[in-house]
Amino acid sequence: MATRQLRYREALREAMIEEMERDPNVFLMGEEVGHYQGAYKVSEGMLEKFGDKRVVDTPIAESGFAGIGVGAAMVGLRPIIEFMTWNFSAVAFDQILNNAAKVRQMSGGQFSCPIVFRGPNASARQVGSQHSHAMEHFYATVPGLKVVAPAFPKDAKGLMKAAIRDDNPVLVMESETLYSVKGDVPDDLSDVVIGKAQIARPGKDVTLIAYSRATHIALDAATALEKVGISAEVVDLRSLRPLDEDTICDSVRRTHRAVVVHEGWPYGGVGAEIVDRIQRLAFDSLEAPVLRVTTLDVGMPYNAKLEQLCMPQTARVVAAVTKVVARGRA
């Protein structure tokens, strides 16, 4: 089976192209996706390949084109809606929360809304608070939605394809800081499914649970911890809703300790949900409280030094792990 090296953005693009070639009902719509080739060049070349009927540049109106997508999905099209960043989905929140996520349920199953919303999420680099939100925490709480957050090119391609084929609204959380990351992408992506986490690095002393860019921080932390004799296992969630609690809890039952790493604020959110599952389902295995390493509880500053301080860092992960590993060993 062939494997190639692709950048994260190329993997996303390839997924969209393959699905658009397979199904004429799939189309891409958003701001700057066509002539400009995508604000982050994810859709580069797609306008030339598919024409402006299937790679549709829109006026600047997120709530408008999110609603257009919902209306088009209900009559059989399969829209991929690009938000230039997930931050801007805030003005389309109603179309996602009250409409895309609810139309099947509220109509008693009469209407289907197969739609993908995608774009870069969470911190980029010095773009300030309004460009740095980790929006997945808002969306992952909503029944009717699926939310995925790939960390590697292989998963970016596999999850994007799965999202397009899914009959539910699926939100793909990409990352501006991952778009240029390279990785192996095999032709066979059958093991990449929505709702299935993966062990990104095996270990035995502590479980680090992360997704998207935070998975790379967790991996860096695991490398650093190895040098001081701590073996950290990294669970890369890939999917936030549905959440693969089996993979999380199986790992914690083996390591007895866990630290959750994600961008976004510490109040509530995906991390709190994971901690709840662990204490509820693997309580007897725990040797220490589960800690979280998150963005600090403030709006993201622009200043580079302050920004780095706010974001989850390898050193903070190492410190948290050192704390939980010390517990119960004394």
Place this chain on the structure above:
Amino acid sequence: MTPVSEHDPDIGLFTVLREDGSADPKTDPNVPDAVLLRGYREMRRLRMIDAKMIVLQRQGRVGFYGACTGQEATPIATGLIASEGDWVYPALREQSVMLVRGFPLDAFIAQVFGNSGDVQKGRQMPSHHSGRSVNQVSWSSCIGPQIPQAVGTAFAMKKAKSGNVAFGFMGDGATSQPDFHAAMNFAGVWKVPCILVCQNNHWSISVPTEKQTASRTIAIKARAYGLPGVRVDGNDLLALYKVLSDAKERAKNGGGATFVEALTYRIGAHSTSDDPTRYRSEAEVNAWKKKDPLDRLRKHLVLRGLVSDAGDVAMDEELSAEVAASIKRVEALPPPDRASLFDDVYATLPWHLREQRDALVRGPSPVPHG
């Protein structure tokens, strides 16, 4: 600057029915008798359904209701001209389009009860009907989201070259929403087969239209988006029939979207949760009652010898019996099965909802979450 005159279709008022009940020969669309009589019957039935539903709410038998009394002409005219493949995105007061298009009365009333006869399985609050069988989608309780959705459906119709059109409705209050602006803009830029209709009933709950917009009319807003705007007498079934038919023809023939302002009046309360005597005068309501759309159509039909007092009495008896029998049948239905609570959240039931469903079916206390 474009000169503005009373003769402009988005400033003036397109009317067919005159005060004496005759049709203005200059504007009369010459609707066939059978169609007019069908519209008349549907309007009478709708008024009766609304009255009975409000009584049911007052008696505590249903939770909520939003009547369209005084505004029946727009939804009924839409139902008369919509083709089978057309889609309808109503706002609060256009649910009845689906009845005209053949949606069963029992299922319509069951939506208000939210019981096992409801195709929406008791999930939506009353007056948020939908029916896949007649391509009608429920509006969203937030005002306006259905407008870009209607444009999106029309966008898909244009792609498919289906020859169908999408109708999107709103009240005057919705024209203040960003979704209205976005939808009108997309409809204009993309020239989609869409008919966006604003029922200007003068009141958004307690806010009068003059506090909603400084525009001279609502229809004139269409100019900013490059769409034709038409202001029509919303209490004149014949005028609506003509304006909506023209808009539909234009849409079908590639001419793009039309924005229609139907000037009308909400005779009753905003909903069963509202008391309009607190914010508007009885004199205003009475003045509009004199322009009642059902009375005006009746006057016309009497003039043409198509209806009579005796015929109306017989029709009302028949309709009253039909609606009463339907309510009786529907009210006797049980609630939706408790296990159905978890259906349709996703296309297929995920494991965590299967677990919650099993727990709910087994005993009285479901797992808290997860």
